[in-house]
Amino acid sequence: MTDYFESFDCTKLAVHRTGEGPPVVLLHGLFSSADMNWIKWGHDAKIAEAGYEAIMLDFRVHGESESPTDPDSYPQNVLVRDVAALIEHLELEDYVLGGFSLGARTSLHAVAHGVLNPSRLIVGGMGTAGLGEWNKRSAFFKRVIDEFDTIGKDDPAYYSRQFLKSQGVNRVAARLLLDTMPDLDLAMLANVTVPTLVVCGEEDRDNGSAEELAGMLPDATFVETPGNHLMSATKPEMGDVIANWLQETA
Template identity: 70%
Template sequence: MTTEHFRSFDGTKLAIHRMGEGRPFVLLHGLFSSADMNWIRFGHAARIAEQGFEVCMLDFRVHGQSEAPRAPDAYPSGVLVKDVAALIEHLGLTDYDLGGFSLGARTAIHGVASGTLKPQRLILGGMGIDGLSQWEKRAAFFTRVIDEFDAIPKGDPAYFSMQFLKSQKVDRIAARLLLGSMEDLDPAQLASITCPTLVVCGDEDRDNGSAQELAEGLPDATYVEVPGTHMSSVTKPALSEAMADWLGRTVA
């Protein structure tokens, strides 16, 4: 694996982790996580790379080894889609596949639905219809985690999220600004995503609403369940096994 940095559209330095050789597959991680936590640590990137892919994993701004600017103007609407577009341009990709988990899936959907990102195939992990159309409610949960932080007691539904954010050493000022840059997506826009799509979700994962309903709203989607909750499914080999199997059976 190699790690490098590049400057995004506004000069923010972002990290890219690359593994394997072959067809480019861009992978995007979840909120307050990183490429290492979601894709490298539990072997997902390696499993996919073994199938003949170069797995290109971005650390979003405010995450992992990327910069976390604290200036409000570093967080325009749709900033993460702009960062992914900058990554695609930096790597010179014209024929590639795209995947993401949770926030990464949400970012990929916004990018493809708007026509900014044009992958041949798309994989959406840990994402349901509510995570697109009810972002304000989801953002309010994480804003509370940031604002109350150490005051959140054990047993509170937000406690585990607070502990995870703390373990990842996320800059809370930058994270709060990032949350404000994200907008809802009208489910009707899903009809514009015509590329073959895999929707894969834990069988106990309801954090972002119904993943099956998301798949039903896409013109060419396959729905697969794997074991686990929102937090545990991404630690199990079944996730990348499902992804690699679908990539191997689907024409790019």
């Protein structure tokens, strides 16, 4: 089921829901979507089978949500504000928050800054570098956008260029969005005291060390699954680990 709601600035955002039970709010990766991260590979179905409702947001500029091109629609940490708006819209009080890659990064920012207070947290495909050195990662994607029409097949950025093209991302809006994401002071991870699952592909180093990240969180469980950054999200083990952890820590 897909619904829409208006965020804090009236941008219309899409929300996809699967299952019934306690809510698990799931956030997708950069230039992906709820469908690409959670639905297509059956992770939402496994969470539903575990007795939960998967509530999956399409970030602005992603999926079925709007892509405003007005710079005023992109204040600092806009995605955190969008997630907070979703929680308020659904009147959620007791919920699990989770995300993959950008979704994990957004979740950690929200909790570390005290914007959101979930009962548990799921962090997928994220390491310390993806938090504390985001500007380096952001610069890579800005180059993909700025040089979109000239990136050749022999360029390391070609795969990312093709992924943006396949997802139909509005590049003007995407460029604005990238400037809204500040680095996170890693010392603030001490504020993330809720039970946390850190799950990452065994070949995934795109965002630095997930194991190091788990070690910096007060109450974290670290699990590796097959694959690199992009492929790990498509493997059944990712959904299995999340569903099992939800049941084990209920």
